[in-house]
Amino acid sequence: xxxxxxxxxxxxxxxxxxxxxxxxxxxxxxxxxxxxxxxxxxxxxxxxxxxxxxxxxxxxxxxxxxxxxxxxxxxxxxxxxxxxxxxxxxxxxxxxxxxxxxxxxxxxxxxxxxxxxxxxxxxxxxxxxxxxxxxxxxxxxxxxxxxxxxxxxxxxxxxxxxxxxxxxxxxxxxxxxxxxxxxxxxxxxxxxxxxxxxxxxxxxxxxxxxxxxxxxxxxxxxxxxxxxxxxxxxxxxxxxxxxxxxxxxxxxxxxxxxxxxxxxxxxxxxxxxxxxxxxxxxxxxxxxxxxxxxxxxxxxxxxxxxxxxxxxxxxxxxxxxxxxxxxxxxxxxxxxxxxxxxxxxxxxxxxxxxxxxxxxxxxxxxxxxxxxxxxxxxxxxxxxxxxxxxxxxxxxxxxxxxxxxxxxxxxxxxxxxxxxxxxxxxxxxxxxxxxxxxxxxxxxxxxxxxxxxxxxxxxxxxxxxxxxxxxxxxxxxxxxxxxxxxxxxxxxxxxxxxxxxxxxxxxxxxxxxxxxxxxxxxxxxxxxxxxxxxxxxxxxxxxxxxxxxxxxxxxxxxxxxxxxxxxxxxxxxxxxxxxxxxxxxxxxxxxxxxxxxxxxxxxxxxxxxxxxxxxxxxxxxxxxxxxxxxxxxxxxxxxxxxxxxxxxxxxxxxxxxxxxxxxxxxxxxxxxxxxxxxxxxxxxxxxxxxxxxxxxxxxxxxxxxxxxxxxxxxxxxxxxxxxxxxxxxxxxxxxxxxxxxxxxxxxxxxxxxxxxxxxxxxxxxxxxxxxxxxxxxxxxxxxx
Amino acid sequence: xxxxxxxxxxxxxxxxxxxxxxxxxxxxxxxxxxxxxxxxxxxxxxxxxxxxxxxxxxxxxxxxxxxxxxxxxxxxxxxxxxxxxxxxxxxxxxxxxxxxxxxxxxxxxxxxxxxxxxxxxxxxxxxxxxxxxxxxxxxxxxxxxxxxxxxxxxxxxxxxxxxxxxxxx
Numbered sequence: 001x002x003x004x005x006x007x008x009x010x011x012x013x014x015x016x017x018x019x020x021x022x023x024x025x026x027x028x029x030x031x032x033x034x035x036x037x038x039x040x041x042x043x044x045x046x047x048x049x050x051x052x053x054x055x056x057x058x059x060x061x062x063x064x065x066x067x068x069x070x071x072x073x074x075x076x077x078x079x080x081x082x083x084x085x086x087x088x089x090x091x092x093x094x095x096x097x098x099x100x101x102x103x104x105x106x107x108x109x110x111x112x113x114x115x116x117x118x119x120x121x122x123x124x125x126x127x128x129x130x131x132x133x134x135x136x137x138x139x140x141x142x143x144x145x146x147x148x149x150x151x152x153x154x155x156x157x158x159x160x161x162x163x164x165x166x167x168x169x170x171x172x173x174x175x176x177x178x179x180x181x182x183x184x185x186x187x188x189x190x191x192x193x194x195x196x197x198x199x200x201x202x203x204x205x206x207x208x209x210x211x212x213x214x215x216x217x218x219x220x221x222x223x224x225x226x227x228x229x230x231x232x233x234x235x236x237x238x239x240x241x242x243x244x245x246x247x248x249x250x251x252x253x254x255x256x257x258x259x260x261x262x263x264x265x266x267x268x269x270x271x272x273x274x275x276x277x278x279x280x281x282x283x284x285x286x287x288x289x290x291x292x293x294x295x296x297x298x299x300x301x302x303x304x305x306x307x308x309x310x311x312x313x314x315x316x317x318x319x320x321x322x323x324x325x326x327x328x329x330x331x332x333x334x335x336x337x338x339x340x341x342x343x344x345x346x347x348x349x350x351x352x353x354x355x356x357x358x359x360x361x362x363x364x365x366x367x368x369x370x371x372x373x374x375x376x377x378x379x380x381x382x383x384x385x386x387x388x389x390x391x392x393x394x395x396x397x398x399x400x401x402x403x404x405x406x407x408x409x410x411x412x413x414x415x416x417x418x419x420x421x422x423x424x425x426x427x428x429x430x431x432x433x434x435x436x437x438x439x440x441x442x443x444x445x446x447x448x449x450x451x452x453x454x455x456x457x458x459x460x461x462x463x464x465x466x467x468x469x470x471x472x473x474x475x476x477x478x479x480x481x482x483x484x485x486x487x488x489x490x491x492x493x494x495x496x497x498x499x500x501x502x503x504x505x506x507x508x509x510x511x512x513x514x515x516x517x518x519x520x521x522x523x524x525x526x527x528x529x530x531x532x533x534x535x536x537x538x539x540x541x542x543x544x545x546x547x548x549x550x551x552x553x554x555x556x557x558x559x560x561x562x563x564x565x566x567x568x569x570x571x572x573x574x575x576x577x578x579x580x581x582x583x584x585x586x587x588x589x590x591x592x593x594x595x596x597x598x599x600x601x602x603x604x605x606x607x608x609x610x611x612x613x614x615x616x617x618x619x620x621x622x623x624x625x626x627x628x629x630x631x632x633x634x635x636x637x638x639x640x641x642x643x644x645x646x647x648x649x650x651x652x653x654x655x656x657x658x659x660x661x662x663x664x665x666x667x668x669x670x671x672x673x674x675x676x677x678x679x680x681x682x683x684x685x686x687x688x689x690x691x692x693x694x695x696x697x698x699x700x701x702x703x704x705x706x707x708x709x710x711x712x713x714x715x716x717x718x719x720x721x722x723x724x725x726x727x728x729x730x731x732x733x734x735x736x737x738x739x740x741x742x743x744x745x746x747x748x749x750x751x752x753x754x755x756x757x758x759x760x761x762x763x764x765x766x767x768x769x770x771x772x773x774x775x776x777x778x779x780x781x782x783x784x
Numbered sequence: 785x786x787x788x789x790x791x792x793x794x795x796x797x798x799x800x801x802x803x804x805x806x807x808x809x810x811x812x813x814x815x816x817x818x819x820x821x822x823x824x825x826x827x828x829x830x831x832x833x834x835x836x837x838x839x840x841x842x843x844x845x846x847x848x849x850x851x852x853x854x855x856x857x858x859x860x861x862x863x864x865x866x867x868x869x870x871x872x873x874x875x876x877x878x879x880x881x882x883x884x885x886x887x888x889x890x891x892x893x894x895x896x897x898x899x900x901x902x903x904x905x906x907x908x909x910x911x912x913x914x915x916x917x918x919x920x921x922x923x924x925x926x927x928x929x930x931x932x933x934x935x936x937x938x939x940x941x942x943x944x945x946x947x948x949x950x951x952x953x
Contacts, residue, residue, distance in 0.1 A: 016876055023884025024872040026819020026859030030885065033818035115813070117804065194823045194831060194919045195885040245821075245885030246919050278824040501883035501920045671879045671921060678922030702828035702917070710913035710923040715906070 050695020195245020218538020450754025460734025496536010676739020902941025
């Protein structure tokens with residue numbers, strides 16, 4: 001593969017992925033593909049009640065030894081997490097429910113048998129005696145006086161109330177010529193990686209340790225959490241994350257199933273596994289989104305925004321998942337509400353609410369899709385109220401490139417880039433003027449055309465300072481990498497992140513190749529095994545290319561430095577006279593191949609300089625000096641056609657202008673953007689996990705949980721701006737989540753724009769045909 | 785238990801199965817062909833797509849005993865299939881996979897789409913993919929890969945109207 005961006009050629013190369021081959025022949029190894037002799041399968045007995053008192057469990061006669069419940073594991077520690085804040089209330093989350101159940105799907109018992117079918121047969125015969133209590137379902141109602149209280153000892157249903165405030169909002173409110181209040185809701189979702197969760201555990205007698213195969217985004221972190229829950233010393237556990245079929249945040253929390261499987265394996269001495277089915281995933285895995293916003297924008301009549309006051313409710317579900325709990329969701333939503341806009345004051349009251357639903361975890365974009373939806377919908381509302389073009393209102397409020405670095409009123413340090421330029425590019429890409437003319441003319445088929453914009457920022461590569469600000473009990477402020485050159489000059493990179501679709505086997509090899517001038521084909525990237533790699537936190541928060549890429553660069557650079565010293569010694573020249581190129585150390589009059597140097601370092605130490613320790617192996621950690629993060633950003637423009645009768649929305653065009661700094665591999669960057677936008681379109685138009693009044697989940701199959709598929713999705717158009725970050729290796733910024741942030745806002749704005757003359761407006765996601773047609777009917781004064 | 789005899793990837797195979805067992809579980813758990821993936825277990829996501837007597841089928845909603853006397857092909861059986869190897873190369877070149885979990889089923893569907901449509905246009909490919917879920921790629925790479933593989937495999941099809949190319953494989 002050739003590359004032209006750089007003398008060494010690997011940074012910026014559209015290198016095809018090293019990880020594709022095994023997947024393309026059906027030879028990958030996902031957790032469900034792993035077999036060990038004597039394996040037992042687990043089926044869980046789950047609560048059918050949203051809230052209730054669990055007074056007893058009857059195991060089927062003769063099968064008692066096949067059924068496990070809380071009474072079998074009195075020593076298991078609860079697995080709840082949360083920020084280190086005294087104001088944060090915790091409710092113990094036990095892997096097996098003890099006195100009470102708090103959501104439909106909560107684990108009551110586990111049944112083991114040689115096949116899943118037989119295990120489910122046993123599970124069907126287990127009786128759980130539950131006295132139902134009132135469910136807590138509506139996020140906002142849950143805090144009103146008289147609401148049923150979910151957790152004993154809570155004064156109200158909030159895990160935490162907190163305020164994010166900066167500037168004098170009362171002064172702004174008193175003098176602002178315009179004040180506009182709106183409410184928005186982003187509904188609940190599941191994360192839905194195509195591979196569900198899965199865990200297999202067995203005791204390895206030779207190594208005297210519990211081996212845990214786990215579909216996770218961070219093997220080291222899960223070992224830490226599992227050992228806390230099980231009371232096992234960490235050297236007695238090895239966690240292996242083999243191929244992982246997508247995560248998107250949903251595989252980045254300690255979950256009760258994993259703890260239960262390990263506990264059963266320890267108790268029975270048998271290998272056991274649980275493979276999540278789709279119904280379990282939808283009702284009982286990590287849930288996400290579900291934000292409610294009540295915000296007031298203060299502005300000048302020319303559209304200039306002065307301040308934002310609001311209240312945010314986050315529906316956190318029944319428990320607070322280890323390690324960080326749901327609080328980050330509220331603080332990130334509040335701090336991101338000003339978006340990329342300048343304003344003088346921000347005051348947001350946040351409430352992280354406990355409800356009878358599966359617990360909330362992170363999902364691609366974490367909080368920002370909701371915040372972006374709220375602020376960007378509000379900007380459109382403001383523009384309409386003032387009779388201005390929404391794109392113009394955005395332009396006058398955006399932080400300009402000459403203001404960078406710019407600290408937003410939400411406390412985000414926007415480091416670099418040209419936000420107005422991104423907006424003007426997508427405005428031209430969709431040809432706003434032509435669209436406005438087309439709207440005047442109308443459509444022959446009766447549909448309405450609309451255009452919507454959204455501008456987003458994506459914090460990435462944030463280190464210790466930012467995580468400490470969030471009061472996180474785990475501070476993922478660095479990553480680590482070991483670069484090891486083998487005697488023949490080929491290389492291994494051992495990293496603590498988890499590649500699960502992001503192409504890191506390729507991009508990390510490109511980074512090492514850049515530093516050491518070895519072809520990436522001769523560099524293998526290894527991860528996902530606590531026995532193999534140095535400690536790392538895993539892949540989430542758009543952090544891997546900044547942190548792990550940085551660690552790989554540092555470790556490889558140190559290795560290259562040592563190789564040059566050996567090369568200088570072998571050529572009898574000074575270190576300063578050497579340089580690396582084409583897999584060799586070059587001097588003024590000759591060269592020594594890295595293979596020759598590696599051979600000396602590993603197996604022929606007599607060729608090393610006197611006193612130099614053998615081996616070509618370096619371990620490095622990396623954290624950028626500026627640990628507030630580096631902000632990728634972009635502008636999205638959606639053009640839609642809406643049928644006001646049926647409420648069906650079709651996306652006609654979707655344009656993106658984004659800037660993630662230097663791209664290591666533009667093909668992979670585009671893949672992340674497209675995949676992220678597809679998920680954002682899912683949030684905007686299709687995906688929803690609704691509950692009825694009694695707390696029963698209403699989307700339990702792919703027949704009622706709608707995923708975006710190929711026919712619904714558009715071909716996206718992407719324009720890259722490239723502003724290299726100051727302070728990361730090569731100027732990279734993380735960008736894995738950005739695609740998912742803006743689509744709900746851009747598409748909802750486009751739908752409302754399309755329906756503007758009907759008066760219909762939509763305040764919540766997803767914009768299903770039912771919601772849209774109901775809104776039109778209501779606006780026209782017709783029955784829905 | 786019932787004796788199931790069928791042709792699996794070209795070889796006659798006999799396996800004792802329970803009548804209630806689905807084909808996917810028999811392939812994966814009894815016959816250790818784990819390239820067939822389970823993404824939903826209710827026939828909605830297409831990750832488990834195999835062919836039965838040459839026709840794509842969701843192995844998660846087919847009882848194994850229904851395959852008695854039939855010929856089943858899984859992704860493992862396609863390694864020497866010239867057309868599939870072309871499609872694989874285009875998937876690789878067009879970045880048509882990320883986590884790889886949907887990929888085997890997607891390839892089985894892709895080969896069938898190309899066999900039936902020759903050189904399908906983008907809308908046809910997207911419509912034909914409606915039963916295959918990919919959560920990572922947003923489908924653009926997959927659509928591009930199927931179209932470019934089709935152009936390589938059926939250069940003659942471009943000139944012909946689509947319906948004359950169509951025939952159920």
